Amino acid sequence: MNQHTRLDERPIPFIDVAAQRRRLGSAVDDAIARVLAHCQFIQGPEVRALEAELAAFCGARHVIGCSSGTDALLLALMAWNVGPSDAVICPTFTFCATAEMVALLGATPILADVQADTFNLDPDSLARAVATAKRLGLKPRGIIPVDLFGLPADHDAIAAIAAEHGLFVLDDAAQAFGATYRGGKLGALATATTTSFFPAKPLGCYGDGGAVFTDDDALAARIKSLRVHGEGVDKYDTVRIGITGRLDTIQAAVLLEKLKIFPDEIVARNRVAARYSDALADVAIVPRVGNHSTSVWAQYTIRLAPGTRDGLASALKAQGVPTAIYYAKPLHRTEAYRRFPVADGGAPVSERLADEVISLPMHAYLEPPLQDRIVAAVRGALRR
Numbered sequence: 001m002n003q004h005t006r007l008d009e010r011p012i013p014f015i016d017v018a019a020q021r022r023r024l025g026s027a028v029d030d031a032i033a034r035v036l037a038h039c040q041f042i043q044g045p046e047v048r049a050l051e052a053e054l055a056a057f058c059g060a061r062h063v064i065g066c067s068s069g070t071d072a073l074l075l076a077l078m079a080w081n082v083g084p085s086d087a088v089i090c091p092t093f094t095f096c097a098t099a100e101m102v103a104l105l106g107a108t109p110i111l112a113d114v115q116a117d118t119f120n121l122d123p124d125s126l127a128r129a130v131a132t133a134k135r136l137g138l139k140p141r142g143i144i145p146v147d148l149f150g151l152p153a154d155h156d157a158i159a160a161i162a163a164e165h166g167l168f169v170l171d172d173a174a175q176a177f178g179a180t181y182r183g184g185k186l187g188a189l190a191t192a193t194t195t196s197f198f199p200a201k202p203l204g205c206y207g208d209g210g211a212v213f214t215d216d217d218a219l220a221a222r223i224k225s226l227r228v229h230g231e232g233v234d235k236y237d238t239v240r241i242g243i244t245g246r247l248d249t250i251q252a253a254v255l256l257e258k259l260k261i262f263p264d265e266i267v268a269r270n271r272v273a274a275r276y277s278d279a280l281a282d283v284a285i286v287p288r289v290g291n292h293s294t295s296v297w298a299q300y301t302i303r304l305a306p307g308t309r310d311g312l313a314s315a316l317k318a319q320g321v322p323t324a325i326y327y328a329k330p331l332h333r334t335e336a337y338r339r340f341p342v343a344d345g346g347a348p349v350s351e352r353l354a355d356e357v358i359s360l361p362m363h364a365y366l367e368p369p370l371q372d373r374i375v376a377a378v379r380g381a382l383r384r
């Protein structure tokens, strides 16, 4: 930074990966250098070490590192043999990857509505989606709840519906690894949980990466085999059709270093979110975190009166404050997913949220002076 640049004139990043790199110093570079020295780029010792550290962090019995959050979902669904004539219920207000692997396997994602205050799967719509699947002659197999923006879904209600209908719960925690529900970390809660280590995620690497978490020994064994082309005990004795779904050793080395500061970053993210909510609650609908949960704030997303969002986004842009819209369309309104069924009763809340939401810069290194600038810009634009 030019020494004459005043703090309140600095550009504001939406996510500050560079600030985190400064804090990490040479730790990540040294970790990568160690991999370059031992040359075990595939399934090297850092992958096993990371899997053990992640298991200790969240309490899951098995952690299987893999190539992305999307491949993590694919591996779990393949391990359950999800395929044609199966239905898997997903929220429609999510990133497309949640439903994508269901569709890729030839199964049918049934798109259910979410709750306005948490942005997460609505248990009533979920129950209706099970009926929708049956009415369409499909076999309901599972539910993929999403812990959107870092906040856990209503897991008790979802688990009760899953138990009633004999469904698996595959928790898509791509945005929420590190969050807690009733005191426990995500990862040890659902039948299986997946996460993403995409660089912008709360725990991100420097490329693509992901993981599956489960307590189910047999499921974990199938996922490990699927991750390496369906290998059997012998690598060349292929026992099932699989994929190349491994986590790179270099990315595991990066994550091992980042995991050391992750608990502290979660505290910082919560501090930033609390400051936003205190400062904006009278001009916008700020996110609600229920009593049973903590969030890791992958996004800080506010809701606005209809018709005011574009004006706010351009006023903030003019003042150097970036924003993002997650998501401008629920999946069932997108070209690729409009052919899939929506749960009986429709998804009116998701459709409304798509017009109301806007996400503000959020990361663990957002200093109070910069955040105050964002807050002042938001308040100024909304009061006009």
Ligand SMILES: Cc1ncc(COP(=O)(O)O)c(C=O)c1O
Residues within 6 Å of the ligand: 068, 069, 070, 071, 094, 095, 097, 098, 146, 172, 174, 175, 195, 196, 197, 198, 208, 209, 210
């Ligand atoms: C809810 C959700 N699920 C799945 C994914 C896919 O993760 P990846 O990009 O690592 O494949 C993402 C990534 O943005 C996500 O937000």
